[in-house]
Amino acid sequence: MRRRQRLLLFGAGALGLGALLVWAAAGLPDFGTQTSAYASLLNHTAVEQRHATNVVAAVVFDYRGFDTMGEELIVLGAVFGVALLLREAREEDVGRPRDDVRGELVGAVGLGAATVALLVGLYVVMHGYITPGGGFQGGVVLASAFALVYMAGGFRSYKRLTPIDAVDAAEGVGAAVFAAIGVIGLALGLAFLANLMPGSLGTAGTLASSGSISILNVGAALEVAAAFVLLFTEFLEELQAERLGLE
Amino acid sequence: MSVFPYLVAVFIFLAGLYGVVTSTHLIHLVVSLSVAQSSTYVLLLAIGYRHGATAPIFADVPRGTRAVDPVVQALALTDVVVGVTVSALLLALAIEAQKRKQTMNPNELHTMHG
Numbered sequence: 001m002r003r004r005q006r007l008l009l010f011g012a013g014a015l016g017l018g019a020l021l022v023w024a025a026a027g028l029p030d031f032g033t034q035t036s037a038y039a040s041l042l043n044h045t046a047v048e049q050r051h052a053t054n055v056v057a058a059v060v061f062d063y064r065g066f067d068t069m070g071e072e073l074i075v076l077g078a079v080f081g082v083a084l085l086l087r088e089a090r091e092e093d094v095g096r097p098r099d100d101v102r103g104e105l106v107g108a109v110g111l112g113a114a115t116v117a118l119l120v121g122l123y124v125v126m127h128g129y130i131t132p133g134g135g136f137q138g139g140v141v142l143a144s145a146f147a148l149v150y151m152a153g154g155f156r157s158y159k160r161l162t163p164i165d166a167v168d169a170a171e172g173v174g175a176a177v178f179a180a181i182g183v184i185g186l187a188l189g190l191a192f193l194a195n196l197m198p199g200s201l202g203t204a205g206t207l208a209s210s211g212s213i214s215i216l217n218v219g220a221a222l223e224v225a226a227a228f229v230l231l232f233t234e235f236l237e238e239l240q241a242e243r244l245g246l247e
Numbered sequence: 248m249s250v251f252p253y254l255v256a257v258f259i260f261l262a263g264l265y266g267v268v269t270s271t272h273l274i275h276l277v278v279s280l281s282v283a284q285s286s287t288y289v290l291l292l293a294i295g296y297r298h299g300a301t302a303p304i305f306a307d308v309p310r311g312t313r314a315v316d317p318v319v320q321a322l323a324l325t326d327v328v329v330g331v332t333v334s335a336l337l338l339a340l341a342i343e344a345q346k347r348k349q350t351m352n353p354n355e356l357h358t359m360h361g
Binding site for chain 1: 249250251252253254256257260261264265268269293294295296297298300302303304305306310311314315316317318319320321324325327328329331332333335336338339340342343
């Protein structure tokens with residue numbers, strides 16, 4: 001299809017779709033005036049029911065835990081898809097990685113920053129059900145520490161820190177935590193992914209609270225951090241293979 | 248205008264679609280798709296917003312304080328992570344296209360070979 005025809009077709013479609021979306025938006029409740037009954041209910045009962053002061057975490061890992069498991073599996077599928085495509089296509093082992101010459105100062109500052117990122121990531125994960133944060137956000141921060149190691153220390157340090165088998169395993173274990181908690185619930189005669197410790201949820205606002213939410217939170221952190229590190233590795237190896245090929 | 252934030256989401260979505268339709272480079276196409284997808288964050292968070300309300304986190308504020316919708320925030324949160332990993336998958340496909348067809352222009356990828 002020529003560009004002109006394509007634009008005309010898109011214009012017609014976008015006009016129709018845009019009109020429908022604007023019509024739909026006009027029918028929504030006024031911005032900022034009300035939230036759904038579901039939301040109000042959760043905001044009023046979640047802390048008491050689940051002893052999690054972060055209601056978003058309670059929704060992600062408990063009330064809508066099944067949804068989250070679906071999302072985790074999308075992440076798992078996408079990451080394994082990347083690994084399958086890129087690992088399959090790389091002809092030979094990249095071999096001895098080549099690093100650009102870097103200044104010592106860059107290395108020192110970068111590794112310091114990576115340490116801070118690692119600590120912040122762990123903090124965000126561990127306090128996920130108490131204060132803003134959680135496994136998903138913390139997992140990304142944790143992965144950024146490894147990206148900093150690559151930028152400051154080069155590919156060789158990065159590879160030494162992230163053995164591919166360990167990262168693959170962490171990715172699988174993170175997803176398996178969800179399935180395991182779900183199946184244990186079923187075996188105990190509860191609903192799939194039901195909170196397994198309803199009788200001993202601990203004091204809200206402390207680390208030892210929220211029951212299964214705390215375990216699923218760590219599982220999500222492991223999965224997300226491993227997913228991002230795996231993506232970094234695959235694309236970086238691709239880059240290394242490219243550099244080798246050019247020489 | 249009380250529906251303005253929703254219209255912003257509509258605009259971002261259509262702008263992203265325009266990018267996808269007119270794209271002549273696969274990386275541009277993936278970025279355009281991310282733009283279209285980011286409209287969902289705006290829409291979700293706009294729906295959950297309440298004037299004068301705090302975050303749905305009751306660590307520092309007493310329970311029962313007026314808070315925004317935690318459900319849409321949870322949806323946006325998983326949306327972000329899934330969006331990034333799916334973009335990565337699409338970029339990996341773009342690398343494959345470059346390797347096999349030596350082109351990054353989607354218009355030149357007509358035929359499929361088994």
